[in-house]
Structures are given as structure tokens and as C-alpha cells.
Amino acid sequence: MRSLLSCLFLLAAAPLAHAQTPADKAYVAAREQAVADLEARYKALSPPVDESAWAKEAQAVEGKLAARLRDVMAPFPLPKGFSVIGFHPDPVCCSAAAGTLDSLLLSNGRVRAVATTEGILKLWLGGRDPRAALENDAIDYSRALNADAPLRIFAPLPVVAPPGADLAIGRLVVKGRGSARLPLHIVVAVVRNGIVSLSLFPASLEPEDATTPCDILWGKASERYRSADDFDARRDINATAGEQLEQCMKAHTGAPLFPGLGRRAQRGVNVLVAD
DSSP, X not given: OHHHHHHHHHHHTSOGGGOOSHHHHHHHHHHHHHHHHHHHHHHHSOSSOOHHHHHHHHHHHHHHHHHHHHHHHOSOOOOTTOEEEEEESOSSSOSTTTTSOOEEEEEOSSOEEEXXXXXXXXXXXXXXXXXXXHHTTOSOHHHHTTOSSOEEEEEEEOOOOOTTOSEEEEEEEEESSTTOOOOOEEEEEEEETXXXXXXXXXXXXXXXXXXXXXXXHHHHHHHHHHHOOOHHHHHHHHHHHHHHHHHXXXXXXXXXXXXXXXXXXXXXXXXXXXX
């Protein structure tokens, strides 16, 4: 019980003063009140607590907050082919997701993304400007996307903001703990009409797009890694290829590094704003 109440307290004590719009402020106030009510109700329960019944109560509150966030973001034109499949993350319980970014979880069956408002992202960033944070890589994508492993930015990828979008970024990232060094995933983010959308997906490179030394090196390394069926072999490829890619980037400073992977990132960006 103590850890649950402590987690709820920390959640409620998030820096609430940085929400941007009246709608954002109303959502944050509703969120804070919901957490406070849950905490009071939990304290009032007689031991032993029926955790299954309690989980249902928390899920009911989560559903109401999810609906409220959807209202805050309305009218939010979903990207073509996408639908809202959930609330990301669970904002009222003490799971591993506690402290991640309140957002709607979207999917088109192949790609998943999260979407939130600039104001709520600014709140989550402790008052820092969301666009500057995205451009300067001053954002914890692991927590923002509730990834199942840490994410580390390896290199920027060249993308442009589609018509109607205010900002778009692409990043080649390393996903994994410990000795992980080979970047095999891409993160993209788009800001449009006050809505921030983020997505994480596996990196890929068409043969015809592998035209620069670093793109070519990445293509060969990723193929070796993905075709290896032995854990030790993949670990060695990860370490060796990651180091070689880092050396490639240093050797070609100032030159285009990953334009081919950038085209893959651009497709990811375009999907998030497709009408």
C-alpha cells in the first residue's frame, strides 16, 4: 500500500503550472483530482485490500481520463488509417509506466504512435519549450513512448516537415541496455496544429537508397545482425558494427551520413500527418 500511495502522490505532484491552454489546464486539474480521490479511497479501504477490485476502480478512472484527453485534443484529425486504441500510459497506478507521457495511443495496424498536446508535453518537460526540446534532443524518448527498453539517439536523420506541419524530426536510435551500440530503430516526431505525434519503428533501408558509406555500412551490419541466429553472434555484431558506424560518422563529418535511412524516417513522418 505504501508504494502505491507514494507513487500516486508523486504523480499528483507533477509540475502542474506549465500547461498551455485552458483545455490543457482543465485536463491537468482533472487528472490531479482523480489521483487525489483514488488515494483517499485507497486509504479508506479496510485491510486486506482486494487488489483485483481496486484495479477495476483505477481502470475506470483511467477510462474517464482517456476520454477527457480525447476531448482536449478535439478536433484531432487522426492520420489516415489510424484509430485510437488506448490511453498511454496508465496515469493512475504504480506500474512501470508511471511518469511517462499522457497521450493517446494510435495504430494503423502496422505502426503505433502516441499523440498529445504541446501544452501537456510542456508540462511533462517541466516547463521547457516542447519544440526546442525535440530539436535539441532534450527529451527522454524511452519514457515518452513507454518503450520496453532504453532508447539512445545515435544520429539525426534528414526529414522535412510536410505541408501544414510546424516541425518534424527523425532520429536513428539504439534500443537496448548495456553494450547495445548498433542502431536498429527510428524515432520520428511531428508537431501540427498544437498536437505532437511520436512514433518508434524498426529501421530499414532499400538497396537503391544505400549510396553513402555510412548507409552502406549500416545496411550490411543490420543484415548480418538480423540474420544471425546465435545470441553471442548478435552481441558481437552489435558491438563491432556499432563501433564501426561511430567511426564512419567521425570520418565523414559534415557530409550526408544516412540519407537512405532518412527517407525511411520521412515516410514515417508522412504517415503521421496523412489526411
